[in-house]
Amino acid sequence: MKFASGISDSVQVFEATRQACQQALDQLRGVPCHLACVFASPIYRTQWTEVLHAIHEQLKPAVLVGCSGSGVIGGEQELEWVPGLSVVAAYLPGVRLHPFAVSPEELEDSRAGGFWIDKIGAVPSDEPVFVLMADPYTCDSSKLLAELNQTFPKRPIIGGLASGGNEPGEHVLFHDTEVLRAGVVGLALTGNVTMDTVISQGCRAIGKPFIVTKAEDNIIRELGGRQALDVLREVLMGLPPTDQELAQRSIFVGVVIDEMRPQFQAGDFLIRQLAGIDPPSGAIAVAEQVHVGQTVQFHLRDPGASKQELRRLLAERSTMLQMAPPAGALVRAPRVVNHLVIWPSGYLVS
Numbered sequence: 170m171k172f173a174s175g176i177s178d179s180v181q182v183f184e185a186t187r188q189a190c191q192q193a194l195d196q197l198r199g200v201p202c203h204l205a206c207v208f209a210s211p212i213y214r215t216q217w218t219e220v221l222h223a224i225h226e227q228l229k230p231a232v233l234v235g236c237s238g239s240g241v242i243g244g245e246q247e248l249e250w251v252p253g254l255s256v257v258a259a260y261l262p263g264v265r266l267h268p269f270a271v272s273p274e275e276l277e278d279s280r281a282g283g284f285w286i287d288k289i290g291a292v293p294s295d296e297p298v299f300v301l302m303a304d305p306y307t308c309d310s311s312k313l314l315a316e317l318n319q320t321f322p323k324r325p326i327i328g329g330l331a332s333g334g335n336e337p338g339e340h341v342l343f344h345d346t347e348v349l350r351a352g353v354v355g356l357a358l359t360g361n362v363t364m365d366t367v368i369s370q371g372c373r374a375i376g377k378p379f380i381v382t383k384a385e386d387n388i389i390r391e392l393g394g395r396q397a398l399d400v401l402r403e404v405l406m407g408l409p410p411t412d413q414e415l416a417q418r419s420i421f422v423g424v425v426i427d428e429m430r431p432q433f434q435a436g437d438f439l440i441r442q443l444a445g446i447d448p449p450s451g452a453i454a455v456a457e458q459v460h461v462g463q464t465v466q467f468h469l470r471d472p473g474a475s476k477q478e479l480r481r482l483l484a485e486r487s488t489m490l491q492m493a494p495p496a497g498a499l500v501r502a503p504r505v506v507n508h509l510v511i512w513p514s515g516y517l518v519s
Contacts, residue, residue: 171260173197176243178253182213185254186220189243190227193258202228204259204266204356207235207343208242211333212252217341217348225346228258232266234356235343236302236331263361267291270344272352273307281319289357293321297357298364301328306337307351325364328355367482371475372421372440372468375412376404378433379466384459387444388452389422392465396451404467412469419470422455424463433466435478440468 175192177185193202205228209220224233240249243256267290271279279285291297299317303310310330317326331340342349358364379400383391392400405416423438430437444454459465 170262171197171200173258174243174256175258176241176246176248176253176255178246178248178251180252182209182215182220182252182254183223185213185252186223187227189254189256190224192244193228193256197258197260200260202230202258203232203261203264205230205233205235206257206259207233207254208238209235209254209341210239210241210248210250210252211237211339211341212250213254217343218346221343221346221348224256228256230258232268232356233343233345234268234300234302234354236354237333237341238331239333261358261362264358265291265360267297267357267359268344268355269357270342270347270349270352270354271313272349273309276309276313276352279312279316281316285316285320289355291357291359293324295359297321297324297359298362299324299326299328299355299357301326301353301355302342303328303330303353304337304340304342304349304351305330305332306334306340308353313353325366327364327366365486367479367486369475369479369482371470371472371478372423372438373435373471373474374423374433374438374466374468375408375416376467378425378464381459381461381463381465384461384463387455387458389455389459389465390450390452397453398446398448398451401446401453401467415469415471421468421470422453422457423466423468424455424457424459425465428464433464435474438466438468 173193173196175189177188179185179188205224207221207224221233224230240247241253241255242248269289271288286292289297299321301313303313314326331342334340338350340350342352342354344354379392381389381392382394383389389397391397405413405420408416420443421440422443423440425433426437426439439457441455441457444456446453
């Protein structure tokens with residue numbers, strides 16, 4: 170098992186493709202490329218089919234999946250809101266790859282069970298693990314995950330949403346040499362691979378926890394019997410100046426996962442974006458269904474906290490599993506942050 174990565178910020182997309190692929194090839198050192206994961210800035214706005222053909226010509230991957238992203242990462246470099254193309258290439262002996270793509274129309278008519286077994290080409294007894302990349306405008310992620318969980322119970326699923334666009338049709342999904350602008354592309358892996366999940370939220374809590382006392386769907390109207398927006402303002406006013414500046418671009422809402430815990434700390438929250446505010450009513454909107462009685466706490470996205478938490482989680486996981494250092498890593502940053510680490514034994518940690 171071997172992993173390689175390449176990244177380029179060339180303003181010319183085919184030069185970026187050539188550079189990223191060459192870096193990956195140099196690291197593979199002659200072994201075949203079974204899987205290529207490609208992430209590219211939509212700033213290129215180019216003929217993506219030709220780009221995918223160029224990647225196939227250079228890397229010759231058995232399977233290619235990927236999507237657009239407002240930020241791409243490769244090696245020690247991160248490119249955000251600028252031209253950038255990142256490729257992760259993997260040599261995976263003993264691992265079977267099952268790529269698939271699902272349109273919005275197919276997902277609307279799909280049901281758990283036979284549809285997904287036929288679409289993916291794997292059965293529950295194969296114990297597949299999944300990587301998904303979805304268009305946020307046209308993919309019903311809740312339905313997708315519910316049906317996969319019913320069809321393949323207790324199997325790990327990781328992934329995220331394509332980003333960089335402002336309306337339907339501006340994101341791209343890559344499925345071998347096919348370019349899609351709607352739905353979801355995915356990859357099931359079976360055989361000599363196991364997956365566990367380690368998620369670095371990249372956020373730290375601010376203020377104190379509050380009980381939701383009035384809510385409708387994803388709208389929180391009251392926290393602790395007070396208008397939600399008043400509570401948010403109070404929390405922000407109590408922050409030091411540096412955190413107030415950070416809050417201008419990275420305020421999130423953490424929804425407690427396990428209400429039975431005596432106290433809450435990092436990892437106890439499902440982090441969701443603050444989707445909007447309504448000053449006249451004092452309500453706030455969250456990118457998640459919220460119910461009366463749930464506990465929430467506001468969070469700030471903090472790069473330092475993210476790095477520290479990721480290191481802690483990976484160290485804990487390595488100690489618990491008694492594994493060697495990872496052979497490679499796939500980090501997806503746009504919108505949803507997932508960390509995918511492939512260990513030499515074939516153990517996958519997301």
